[in-house]
Each structure stands twice: as C-alpha cells, then as structure tokens.
Amino acid sequence: MQTIETDIVVVGGGPAGINAAIAAGRSGARTMIIERYGFLGGMSTIALVYPWMTYHTMDGKQVIAGIAQEIIDRLMALNASPGHVRDTCGFVSTITPYDPEIYKVLVLDMLREAGVKVLLHSFVDDVTVKNDRIESVRLTTKSGKIDVKAKMFIDTSGDADVAYLAGAPILKGRDEDQLTQPMTMKFRMRGVDLAKVKQYMIEHPEEFYKKTPIDELDQLPLTAVQGFYKHWKEAALPINRDQVLFFTGPGEDEVLVNTTRVQGLDGTRVEDLTEAEELGRKQVLMVADFMVKHLPGFEKASISQVGAQIGIRETRRLDGVYSLQISDVTEGRRFEDCIARSGYPIDIHDPKNKGVTAAWIAGDGAYDIPYRCLLAKGVSNLLAGGRCISTSHEALATTRLSPSCMATGQAAGTAAGMAVKRGVSPHELNVKDLQQQLRQDGVLLD
Incomplete structure (x- = not known):
C-alpha cells in the first residue's frame, strides 16, 4: 500500500473543504485535499446547488467575507459572477450567482497557489485511530489503496465520514426520529x-x-x-x-x-x-x-x-464540544469563541410534509458560530467544517448553506494550520489568536 505523509488532510472538496485547504495551505502547512469526484465544488457543482445564499443579513449588511469573498471577486474578474445581487423572491436580501464550470477551475488555481496537493477520484473508506488521535485515512483509488498520514484532519465531507469512521460521536437528522431534510435533484x-x-x-x-x-x-x-x-x-x-x-x-x-x-x-x-x-x-x-x-x-x-448526483441537505453531523441550537440562531446570539457569522435564516424543508419552516434572526440579523462547533469529542486532531459541524437539526438548516460552509471551512483550515505550527491540538489553540488571524484574513467577526 502506498503511503503519503503531510501536515493537514482535508476530506471533501466542497466549498467548506476548498476554503479550509486554501487557508491551511496559506498558513505554510503541507496540505492535501481529497475528493471522490473528478472535480471540486461539492454540492455547488456536483448537485447544481445554485446560487450561493447568502453573504448578508436581511438588512444587507455583509457578514461573510474572507476567502469566500475573494472567490467572488475573482469570479467577477472572469465575468463568471455578477457579484451579490438582490433576491427577487425575497427570502434573503442577496444571492450570489456564479458559473460553476469556471468556479471548478478557479478553485484549483487558488489551491495550487496555496501549495495544496489535490487528489481527486479518491474515496476515504477507513480511518486509523491510536489513543485519541487519527493517524491516517485510507483511500480507495484507481491505482490501489493509499494510506495518508497527517498531524491534523479536517472533515468537510458533508456526511461526517471521517468523524464517523474515527468513532467520534455523531448525530443524524432530528432528535425524535432521525429523519433528515429531503433530498432534491436539481x-x-x-x-x-x-x-x-x-x-x-x-x-x-x-x-x-x-x-x-x-x-x-x-x-x-x-x-x-x-x-x-x-x-x-x-x-x-x-x-x-x-x-x-x-x-x-x-x-x-x-x-x-x-x-x-x-x-x-x-x-x-x-x-x-x-x-x-x-x-x-x-x-x-x-x-x-x-x-x-x-x-x-x-x-x-x-x-x-x-445534477451529477442528487442534492443532499442533511445526513450525519458532528456531536461536538458545543452544538449550535435554534435559539442561538433566532436570538442572534454572540459567542466569545466566534469564528464565523451568518445571516441566513432557519430554512427547514420538512422531512415528511410539504412545507418549509422558516424563522428569521433577531438583533442585527446575524448569529455567531462558535469555534467549539468545529471540535470533535474524543478525537484530539479532528476539526469539522461545512455541513457536518456540530449543530441541532434545526440550526443545521442555516449552517448548511454554502457561504456559511465557506466561513466555517476557512476557520477550520486556519485553526489546523496554527495548531500544526504551534505543536498543539485544535482544542488547545488560543481562540483569541485564531480570531486575530481570521480578522487579518478578511473574516468578519464583529
């Protein structure tokens, strides 16, 4: 079996994984991103999840920026996005159209610029854990099995595949019956x-x-x-x-x-x-x-x-150090360990019935996502980003949206890079230092 060694492994090449890998690569850490399809973009490209919504609050205040905004700026320069435009169904203030084919190529360029190794057509099917640390993930590929060893792992698979295979506590669907939001073929x-x-x-x-x-x-x-x-x-x-x-x-x-x-x-x-x-x-x-x-x-x-595959809103997610709750969202709660903000409302497609349950955010129209939602219990070198961060079923109905995933992905990648550099676990990282770095990188936390 072939063995590859690196510093940080990002599993899942969707918006969260892309932004996590770019952030980790820019930190100077040796970084690899693993994706099972032959292109990147996750649900945004595979399942035609379009447009991105939203970078703003209902009042039009931008709350998501950083690498997520850099991608839009570069798409606009390529005439591949009009930028943030008004949502004419009125569910949110702005939506962000983009050309998915150009996005696929642009993010490859950005990953290469950040020094990230990209491995496509690779499926993670096993995780080796020793004591409380992941030692490696095993890939199934056309060229055989590959064992990838690293110091830090970031699960941006959308389905919490790494966390599940590593034995970390996970959740699925709603509490009463584990039913998930429906899938949609776009x-x-x-x-x-x-x-x-x-x-x-x-x-x-x-x-x-x-x-x-x-x-x-x-x-x-x-x-x-x-x-x-x-x-x-x-x-x-x-x-x-x-x-x-x-x-x-x-x-x-x-x-x-x-x-x-x-x-x-x-x-x-x-x-x-x-x-x-x-x-x-x-x-x-x-x-x-x-x-x-x-x-x-x-x-x-x-x-x-x-779509190349059906769009998935919800499967497994981390049962992490803290699980974001619906009240945290609707009350616009602030957290001392905030690493991302979002202005997208609660948007639950009913697991059984016809409707959609919506709830809007009080206060300034945005809520905080705490760093603890990215941290696994029982696995000291695992972070999550995107759809599989630690939330309730109801709160997932906002954190699952692509711009929010981009924001938590960047936070996870930045944290992993800092942890590698300092020789500590993500749980031991000084959150104030992480927040300072995120702000320097254009993330909006205030």
Missing part, C-alpha cells in the same frame, strides 16, 4: 422567456411568495422565483411540495430548478441513496414537463443539465 432549463415570467409575476402577485418585491420587479433583474402556487396545485404532481422554486442564470435564458423532493431516505445508506437517485431523476422529467406545459415563459424551454 436541473437546469434553457429557452426560458424570463421577461414573460416577470410580467406574469407583476400581474399575479398573489401567486408568489409573500416577500417577493413585486413593486420593484420592473426595476430589478429577475434572480429568483418562488410560487406559481395555483399552477402547482392544479397539476397535483406526486411530489410532496407546495410550490415551484427556480433561480435564473448563468445563461440569459436559463434557470436552475429546485423543486423535486425525495423524502424518507438516508443519504448515508447506499441502498437509500440509489433509490433517491432514481426517484429524483424521474421527478425531474415530471417537473420539467409540467413547467413547459403550464408555466408562462417556459413554452419553448427544455432540460439542459441535471
């Missing part, structure tokens, strides 16, 4: 007449989400649409959802549809995941046919892309 359509969609919205405001800024639509570029309630109800499709949701772009006549819903299946069970992929793709054909036949503006539209 897809794009081209040939959409967006001017016609917008005109219909202005003429029929009652058919759209209550926060939609109808009075301003004639002055705003259409970015998001949530509603068509009457059309959806009349169609009576066998999908347990109560509305149509889509986002515009990247093309001028293109939309990303987020409407399918697969419930009751576990994204960490291979049999369930297989069934979800089949159900999701059948729902895509059903929803696209409905939209072409019944929605104004979609008469000449057709499917242009379907």
Whole structure:
C-alpha cells in the first residue's frame, strides 16, 4: 500500500473543504485535499446547488467575507459572477450567482497557489485511530489503496465520514426520529422567456411568495422565483411540495430548478441513496414537463443539465464540544469563541410534509458560530467544517448553506494550520489568536 505523509488532510472538496485547504495551505502547512469526484465544488457543482445564499443579513449588511469573498471577486474578474445581487423572491436580501464550470477551475488555481496537493477520484473508506488521535485515512483509488498520514484532519465531507469512521460521536437528522431534510435533484432549463415570467409575476402577485418585491420587479433583474402556487396545485404532481422554486442564470435564458423532493431516505445508506437517485431523476422529467406545459415563459424551454448526483441537505453531523441550537440562531446570539457569522435564516424543508419552516434572526440579523462547533469529542486532531459541524437539526438548516460552509471551512483550515505550527491540538489553540488571524484574513467577526 502506498503511503503519503503531510501536515493537514482535508476530506471533501466542497466549498467548506476548498476554503479550509486554501487557508491551511496559506498558513505554510503541507496540505492535501481529497475528493471522490473528478472535480471540486461539492454540492455547488456536483448537485447544481445554485446560487450561493447568502453573504448578508436581511438588512444587507455583509457578514461573510474572507476567502469566500475573494472567490467572488475573482469570479467577477472572469465575468463568471455578477457579484451579490438582490433576491427577487425575497427570502434573503442577496444571492450570489456564479458559473460553476469556471468556479471548478478557479478553485484549483487558488489551491495550487496555496501549495495544496489535490487528489481527486479518491474515496476515504477507513480511518486509523491510536489513543485519541487519527493517524491516517485510507483511500480507495484507481491505482490501489493509499494510506495518508497527517498531524491534523479536517472533515468537510458533508456526511461526517471521517468523524464517523474515527468513532467520534455523531448525530443524524432530528432528535425524535432521525429523519433528515429531503433530498432534491436539481436541473437546469434553457429557452426560458424570463421577461414573460416577470410580467406574469407583476400581474399575479398573489401567486408568489409573500416577500417577493413585486413593486420593484420592473426595476430589478429577475434572480429568483418562488410560487406559481395555483399552477402547482392544479397539476397535483406526486411530489410532496407546495410550490415551484427556480433561480435564473448563468445563461440569459436559463434557470436552475429546485423543486423535486425525495423524502424518507438516508443519504448515508447506499441502498437509500440509489433509490433517491432514481426517484429524483424521474421527478425531474415530471417537473420539467409540467413547467413547459403550464408555466408562462417556459413554452419553448427544455432540460439542459441535471445534477451529477442528487442534492443532499442533511445526513450525519458532528456531536461536538458545543452544538449550535435554534435559539442561538433566532436570538442572534454572540459567542466569545466566534469564528464565523451568518445571516441566513432557519430554512427547514420538512422531512415528511410539504412545507418549509422558516424563522428569521433577531438583533442585527446575524448569529455567531462558535469555534467549539468545529471540535470533535474524543478525537484530539479532528476539526469539522461545512455541513457536518456540530449543530441541532434545526440550526443545521442555516449552517448548511454554502457561504456559511465557506466561513466555517476557512476557520477550520486556519485553526489546523496554527495548531500544526504551534505543536498543539485544535482544542488547545488560543481562540483569541485564531480570531486575530481570521480578522487579518478578511473574516468578519464583529
């Protein structure tokens, strides 16, 4: 078996993992990022999770920056993102469209610049633990098994794969029945007449989400649409959802549809995941046919892309030193060990029923994510970032969003780099020093 030795291993190449690896690499630590697909981006590219939402509070105050903003700045310079734009369904203040194909290449460039070794087509299937430390992760690859040894490990797998295999305490779904938020197979359509969609919205405001800024639509570029309630109800499709949701772009006549819903299946069970992929793709054909036949503006539209895999909102997550709670979010709680902030509201897609439960953030519209949510219990050299940090089921409904994942990823990578440099465990790291470094790197903590 081949053996590789490094300082920091990041498992999972989604937004959290990318930002963690860039931060760790920039610290000077030898860093490797491991991804099972042939490209990076995680749910943002694999499952077409688009656009990113949100970097801001409902009042428009930016609370996520650092590497996350650097990526946007560089995408804008490549004409691959318009930057932060108004959310025209009104659920949040801003959303951030981007071109996923350019994002895939840009982040590879940024990782190379940071000196990070990238290993694609590699699946972690075992973890070796001695005493309370991970010694190595084992990869299954086309060229055989590879054992990767490191001083620090960051789990940004989305499914807490490393934490689970290392025997760290984990949680799954909601407390009462372990059911998770549903999965969604996303897809794009081209040939959409967006001017016609917008005109219909202005003429029929009652058919759209209550926060939609109808009075301003004639002055705003259409970015998001949530509603068509009457059309959806009349169609009576066998999908347990109560509305149509889509986002515009990247093309001028293109939309990303987020409407399918697969419930009751576990994204960490291979049999369930297989069934979800089949159900999701059948729902895509059903929803696209409905939209072409019944929605104004979609008469000449057709499917242009379907996700490489079904989008997963929730599976396993860390049961860490502290678990963020829904009250921490809705009350806009501040923590002394804050390493990231977010302004995204609670957004729970019901595990069983049709609706979405939403709750907004009090105070200044943002809440803190404490460093303790990134720390595993019982494993001294493991950090988490992204979707699998330590939260309740309800709080995960905000921390799972990509910009929040980017922020916790950067914090995890920065902490790992500092811990390696100082020869301490992440648990022993001086949080004030970590916060100072994050601020120097453009992270907004105040």
